[in-house]
Amino acid sequence: MIYLDTSVVGALFFREPGAVRVLDHLELLRREGLVISAWTLTEMASVGGIKQRTGAIDGATRQQALAHFQRFVSAELRTVEVEPADFRTAAVFIDAPLALRAGDALHLAIARRLGARLASLDRRLNEAAAFHNIACEDVPG
Template structure:
């Protein structure tokens, strides 16, 4: 089994958010391969950069967080590349108005479908959309798999 972490799950770990512990607990309890895409790394890097720009973190703290991000990615295994077909599928998904998806979230669903992975997210709207399209999904903070 493959578990694909979206940015919300990975950021919760790095930022020591309360829900992050449930994600950590999931990583230690599962035997699944834990993967992220290069896009997730870009999203989390952007969030760290934003914290530094807003002066919620110092540049040194930002660098430390980026180092932790890189360490987590290196320890997790393979980094999943985005394929052009992922972007085309994400475009089709955002055009389904009832899914209420933003492009980044649609891209996560498309990647999971391509690599046959379960989506691990803390985003309830993304989880609902994943469920609506039949993608296995889990929110570790709610301990619910769909």
């Protein structure tokens, strides 16, 4: 099972540099099962809003990207809920020496609970996963 953090799906649907390489790599991993959490849905909405507010994209592009993302989630991904214990685990991960954001620590906690490999384009998150003995999937970006 591969747990995708927001950096991976955000790169795909907001057409970040390297999105084609990310998509090709995910295609290779599909058989293992691709998973996101409900938290990823919230973060994707936030990414779209930030990109629109900063002028990187317009409102129509944001809506289209999020609609494509929702269809992809429905067709290709399993979505798991965030559990109360995930928040407690994330709080412990934040205290580690790697200075994680709360959202990244939550992704890491969920991946650990699921026993999934973490797929992220975020170097610091991958370092934290290694620090906490959580397997990482090397996603080319």
